[in-house]
Amino acid sequence: MANKTHIVSSYEAELSELDNKIAHMGGMTEQLLASGFDALIKRDPALAERVIANDKMVDAYNHEIEEKAILTIAKRQPMAVDLRQIMAALRVSNDLERIGDLAKNIAKRALAVASEQHPRSLMAGLGHMVELALHQLKDVLDAYAQRDAEKALAVWRADAQIDAMYNSVFRELLTYMMEDPRNIGLCTHLLFGAKNIERIGDHTTNIAETVHYLATGTPLTDDRPKSDTTSSIVIEPKAD
Amino acid sequence: MLDMKVMPAEDDKAAAELAPKVVARGVNVHYGEKHALKDVNVDIPRRSVMAFIGPSGCGKTTFLRCINRMNDTIPGCKVTGRITIDGEDISDPALDVVQLRARVGMVFQKPNPFPKSIYENVAYGPRIHGIATGKAELDAIVIGSLKRAGLLEEVKDRLGDPGTSLSGGQQQRLCIARAIAVGPEVILMDEPCSALDPIATARIEELIDELRANFTIIIVTHSMQQAARVSQRTAFFHLGSLVEEGETSQIFTNPIDRRTQDYITGRFG
Numbered sequence: 240m241a242n243k244t245h246i247v248s249s250y251e252a253e254l255s256e257l258d259n260k261i262a263h264m265g266g267m268t269e270q271l272l273a274s275g276f277d278a279l280i281k282r283d284p285a286l287a288e289r290v291i292a293n294d295k296m297v298d299a300y301n302h303e304i305e306e307k308a309i310l311t312i313a314k315r316q317p318m319a320v321d322l323r324q325i326m327a328a329l330r331v332s333n334d335l336e337r338i339g340d341l342a343k344n345i346a347k348r349a350l351a352v353a354s355e356q357h358p359r360s361l362m363a364g365l366g367h368m369v370e371l372a373l374h375q376l377k378d379v380l381d382a383y384a385q386r387d388a389e390k391a392l393a394v395w396r397a398d399a400q401i402d403a404m405y406n407s408v409f410r411e412l413l414t415y416m417m418e419d420p421r422n423i424g425l426c427t428h429l430l431f432g433a434k435n436i437e438r439i440g441d442h443t444t445n446i447a448e449t450v451h452y453l454a455t456g457t458p459l460t461d462d463r464p465k466s467d468t469t470s471s472i473v474i475e476p477k478a479d
Numbered sequence: 480m481l482d483m484k485v486m487p488a489e490d491d492k493a494a495a496e497l498a499p500k501v502v503a504r505g506v507n508v509h510y511g512e513k514h515a516l517k518d519v520n521v522d523i524p525r526r527s528v529m530a531f532i533g534p535s536g537c538g539k540t541t542f543l544r545c546i547n548r549m550n551d552t553i554p555g556c557k558v559t560g561r562i563t564i565d566g567e568d569i570s571d572p573a574l575d576v577v578q579l580r581a582r583v584g585m586v587f588q589k590p591n592p593f594p595k596s597i598y599e600n601v602a603y604g605p606r607i608h609g610i611a612t613g614k615a616e617l618d619a620i621v622i623g624s625l626k627r628a629g630l631l632e633e634v635k636d637r638l639g640d641p642g643t644s645l646s647g648g649q650q651q652r653l654c655i656a657r658a659i660a661v662g663p664e665v666i667l668m669d670e671p672c673s674a675l676d677p678i679a680t681a682r683i684e685e686l687i688d689e690l691r692a693n694f695t696i697i698i699v700t701h702s703m704q705q706a707a708r709v710s711q712r713t714a715f716f717h718l719g720s721l722v723e724e725g726e727t728s729q730i731f732t733n734p735i736d737r738r739t740q741d742y743i744t745g746r747f748g
Contacts, residue, residue, distance in 0.1 A: 243746040250745065316704050318731050318743040456733030 242302045254321060260382070261263050261335075264300040268335045269340035269373060271297065272439065276369040276395065276478070278349035279432060280362045287353075290346035295330040297339035304332040320454040320456075330420040331383060334442040334449075341435040341442075348428040355425050361415060364408035366428055368436045371401055379446045383453070391450035392400070394443060395459065401440035402466035408433045437467060483575040490721030498566075500695040501665060502547060505562035508541050508550065515541045517719045519560070520667040523712075528687060528696045530706035530727065533716035534747060539699050542716070543667050546697065547583035548576050564665065583610050590650030592642030592657075597634050600653055601625060604661040620660055628656035631687050636744035648679025655686060659694070666690065668698040672705065684709050703743050705733045715739045 245251040269289055276324035308325045311317065317325055362394045375394050382390035412426040412433070499522035508516035516538045516556045523529050531539035541550065548554045548569060562569050569579055581604070592600050597649075601621045611617035621638075625631040630652040634645070642653050651671060658666055659676050666685075672680040687696060687709045700706050707727060714724040715736070723736040741747050 243741050243747050247745060247748065318703055319734055321742050321744045322732060426672075 246363075247315075250311075250315050250321075253307070253315070257307055257311070257325065260300060260304050260307070261328055261331055262380065262384060264297060264304070264332060264442060264475045265383070267293065267297050267300070268338050268342070269376055269380075271339050272345075272369065272373060272376065274351070275342040275344075275346035275407050276365070278457050280359070280366065281353070282349060282353045282355075284350050284353050287346040287349040291343050294343040295396050297336060300410060300411075301332050301336040304328055319380075320453075323453050327383075327430065327449045330449045331446050334445045336443050337437050341439050345432050348432050352425050353476065361422075364404065364411050365433055365436070368401060368404045368433060371404065372436050372439050374399070375440060379443050379450065380448045380457070383446065386450070386454040388451045388454035391447040391454070392459070395412045395447040396453070398440045398444045399466045401437060405433055405437040406466070406468055406472075409472065415471075463470060473475045482649070496525070498525075499523055500564065501697075502561075502566075502628055503545075503561045504544075504561045506545060506562060507540065508538070508559075509557045510553070510682070515719055516545075519721045521714060521721060521724055523695060523697060524679060525695045526691060526693065527712065528691050528710040529700060530710035531697065531699045531716060532701075532703065532706050532713060533722075534742065535701075538719040539714075539716040540669055541719075542721075543669055543678065543697060543699050546665065546667055547580050547585055549585070551576065553709070567649040577608075581661045582663055583665040583666045583667060584661065584663035586651070586654050586658055586669070586671045589674050590647060592645070592650050592653050592655050595643050596639045597625075597645070597653060598638040600655050601660045604657060609660050610661060624656040624660040625653075627690070629654045629682060629689075630656055648675050648682060651675060651683060652680070652686065654685075655690075659661045661691070663694065663698040665695045665697065668696065670699055670701060673701065680705070703731070715742065717742065 245254075271293055274286055274293075277283065278290055279424060302420060308329050311325055315321070347436045379394045381387070382394060409430065412430050415422045416426045451457075451459045484599060501523035502524075503519050503521050506516060506519040507514070518540055519538075525530065530544060533539045539628075544550045544564055545558055546564075548558075550558055558570065561568075564582065568574075571680050593603060595603070600688070601624050602611075602617050605617060605620050609619055622631065625634065630649060634640075634653075642650065645653060647657065651674075653670075655666075655677055675683065684705065690696060691711075698706075698709065710727045711723065713727045714732040715722045717738050723730065723734060723739045725735070727743075730739065731743060734743065
């Protein structure tokens, strides 16, 4: 938005450093999600362990961004777009940290199901969800870097697709469990995995809201359509 | 017949409360060839604080000085347009400027107490305006004004000491006490804290916060943070024009005009 630079160049440097750190942290988070899911479908405990270890780096970034933001507020008493940028960095960094945690949780499930044998088709629905979540995450990080309110709004709206997929994965996994009780262990882990991805979608829309505020100065006030209906799904036991 | 005095209806009272205290329309100021203020239009609400911000030479002090016709004293200065206080045009040549300045008090950048005692500094205005009828009344005004200016506790035992013996912050509060002693409606403050340390500044800001319950205050300040802290509305001046005026919370978080944004964020070239 503001293409003029600050008279005080060290202030300018502090703000761009915050942006760079968010960009870097965002990239790490995308990788955590992709690798966490890879570890799950490939049942690769070593990769899962790496994801769990790398999540600590995302946490460290979150702390660092927080410290830098607080220091900049104390030193510069930022106003207008600068104030919004710093608040946005704090919020986005928190959401990315949560996304990292959820990706780590998916990787942990890879460890739990590593020894179980099951058809790959079980993973297909989850795979689509991850694909979309990654796409959304990438778009929202681009929107942040470009201060693009329109793009952020598109991400915000598209979260309904992840919710819809979550609903269908939920039903699909229930069906597998009903068909063969030996699937229950795995499918329960996958259900939690799906829930984690759905939550990642929610954090991504939080970021979209933050980007919108950052770019325009006004909050997104419309109610986002909520389409996760799994909390009200009832299972009808099969009649023998 | 005294009982027959017409009381304004409640609605009229409420409407009068909501009407702006000071209204400027098409105000232009020339200093000789220099066009210092260009077509300023603004409404200043009563019993609130409005901050004027902008780079040096932007016209904010020039406009402030129009409100009590201080510019009259500057040779070659020409003010056109209309400024009203409670609907009354203050540019009327027949208007008594001394009376106007009793209604519109002013506090300057540097505290400027008279070379007189603390008591006399405050008593001077009410005395020349004939506000107090006797010694007792004058005493009450002096004590009351010092109290409202938050200075009484610090000076009550030495009212006979020279005003200049006080610290900078105390002197500035003495000047505020002096301004409010004549019962003004509007108080103009031209960078009242720029010569003060942070503690004295905090005291003045606390005082401004209290005074706005009874007075309309207009403050010129170079501190964005001060403007954000003490005012309800903020006006940004640049190159003699009023660029943007709005709620302080909006101006400092989401200004509409690019120039306002560049100025308050420290991007001005």
